[in-house]
Amino acid sequence: MKPIKDPNGKVIAELLQDEDVTSSLSGKKLAVIGYASQGRGQSLCYRDSGVDVIVGLRKGGASWARALEDGWAPGTTLMEIPDAVKAADIVLLLIADTAQPEVYAKSIAPSLSAGKMLVFSHGFNIHFKGIAAPKDVDVAMIAPKGPGFVVRQEYEKGFGVPALVAVHQDASGSAWDLILAMAKAIGATKPGVLKTTFKDEVESDLFGEQVDLCGGVVEMVKHAYETLIEAGYNPALAYWEVHHELYGLIAPLAYQYGNYGMLSRVSLTARKGAVVSGPRVMTADVKERMKECLVDIQSGKFAKDWMAEYKEHGYAKLNAELDMLKAHQLEVVGKQVRRIMWPKKDVE
Ligand SMILES: NC(=O)c1ccc[n+]([C@@H]2O[C@H](COP(=O)([O-])OP(=O)(O)OC[C@H]3O[C@@H](n4cnc5c(N)ncnc54)[C@H](OP(=O)(O)O)[C@@H]3O)[C@@H](O)[C@H]2O)c1
Ligand SMILES: [Mg+2]
Incomplete structure (x- = not known):
């Protein structure tokens, strides 16, 4: 952990880097829902980091075509949203914030069984109550402080984009371990991640x-x-x-x-x-x-x-x-x- 101090030497923040994260995603299947800026950027990093990752999209959209170009295979690593949610342990919701509540209600909630983890890259819908996840799932956030294509570019250079991480609901007791392992897998723990809350992430990000x-x-x-x-x-x-x-x-x-x-x-x-x-x-x-x-x-x-x-x-x-x-x-x-x-x- 690397301390950040104020001008008087008082520690006012701590950044976590690679060596601070010992947890892993082994045995977990991750479904990335959405394939625009963050969805594409993050899913390719998870794939290259050896994470068992699949992509869940609506068929016929621009994202589906892009995912095919990037080598995601229909039926095995590329599927429609409800199937991806069913297959996964961790569901990373990276579709437009405006569309998330309706897609969550229709295509995600029915397959989000107890013990799974729901992850966001922006606290908007949890904080402003567009989505209310069931009490028996973990809810966490990995919010890179940069556009998705830069997340990918930095990863390809062997580095990463710093990120905020937060846990809104820790039903399993392992939400922090998993979200930190996700941060590490996209390279965010190279520059550093900061533990925060959904509220502080969303309000500061919008501001x-x-x-x-x-x-x-x-x-x-x-x-x-x-x-x-x-x-x-x-x-x-x-x-x-x-x-x-x-x-x-x-x-x-x-x-x-x-x-x-x-x-x-x-x-x-x-x-x-x-x-x-x-x-x-x-x-x-x-x-x-x-x-x-x-x-x-x-x-x-x-x-x-x-x-x-x-x-x-x-x-x-x-x-x-x-x-x-x-x-x-x-x-x-x-x-x-x-x-x-x-x-x-x-x-x-
Ligand atoms: N942009 C950034 O760099 C950035 C940075 C930090 C955090 N975030 C957060 O990351 C999340 C994703 O943002 P983004 O900018 O990557 O994506 P976006 O451009 O906001 O959303 C586009 C994605 O949403 C999908 N989508 C939209 N409406 C849909 C619907 N009704 N049903 C199914 N899929 C639908 C699109 O699929 P189709 O192609 O099929 O339409 C596409 O994959 C958001 O929570 C955002 O706040 C973004
Ligand atoms: Mg933003």
């Missing part, structure tokens, strides 16, 4: 993607781009400045060296500008808005509204909102610049 990773940063870049365009600057110049450099050059520096380390690697003038204008833009008021988002997450309002919208409109409303973003000049310009810069790369 991060909303205010920072996916929501906040996109709006910040849009504001910066529009400011330059409205002041008469060239669009390609504006794109390179506020988007290209952020994601391609500055974010990787901060990823590897931290924010301070990133600032130590830019010019002195950039450093001065950062401390002068960063706090001027990202004011205490922005933090207040972040707190409001967190309140809506913690109260369940965000989840309730999203599930209600899904039930009424499916993904139509979300897609219309995303189409508006797609039509923004930053996206239109960026796409062209990327294609000119990288004609041989898989770019959009």
Whole structure:
């Protein structure tokens, strides 16, 4: 176990790595339900780690075709969801969060007999009560802190993506052993895993993607781009400045060296500008808005509204909102610049 300390030396977290996990999945059959980002990424890692793994999908979907391409064999390692659940000891539910409650009720619950373990990669449906598992099954979580394709890429490099692990229900008494063995099998214990709760995983995950990773940063870049365009600057110049450099050059520096380390690697003038204008833009008021988002997450309002919208409109409303973003000049310009810069790369 590796301690993380606060600036006064007090231990405030502990990360588990390979040597801390001695349990294994031997004798257990694992069914991965779903084959998109996480389902594909994780199931291929389990397979290469020697886990007895099968994939459960609906026939005819895009995932079924993809699984066939990856060598999963119908009838033995690829089957329809109820058959996979029947055959498995551990069921890892990796279909869309919105669809999980209906698929669980129809295709999973009837075959989820006592002693099995139900596993998630996001606490959404357990925490917000879209799914209530029976008391005689274990309920646990392995939530990689990165997209499924990166889970796979890192594993192929002999490493892994860090992950959160949690146990919601330990009916068998071995839920922690099994979930840690799963974390090890996908390489997550190489960088490290943190034991947490479903509540903390889901609330922090939604918060991060909303205010920072996916929501906040996109709006910040849009504001910066529009400011330059409205002041008469060239669009390609504006794109390179506020988007290209952020994601391609500055974010990787901060990823590897931290924010301070990133600032130590830019010019002195950039450093001065950062401390002068960063706090001027990202004011205490922005933090207040972040707190409001967190309140809506913690109260369940965000989840309730999203599930209600899904039930009424499916993904139509979300897609219309995303189409508006797609039509923004930053996206239109960026796409062209990327294609000119990288004609041989898989770019959009
Ligand atoms: N995306 C990430 O990187 C990430 C990171 C951490 C945690 N997670 C969590 O991992 C889980 C899976 O997320 P994801 O992004 O990999 O998948 P996703 O894109 O949200 O969902 C797509 C998968 O769900 C299946 N699916 C959707 N509706 C279905 C239905 N009615 N019946 C049967 N299958 C259905 C699809 O199968 P078809 O092809 O047959 O439609 C496909 O396999 C979620 O709990 C998510 O929160 C994701
Ligand atoms: Mg998330």
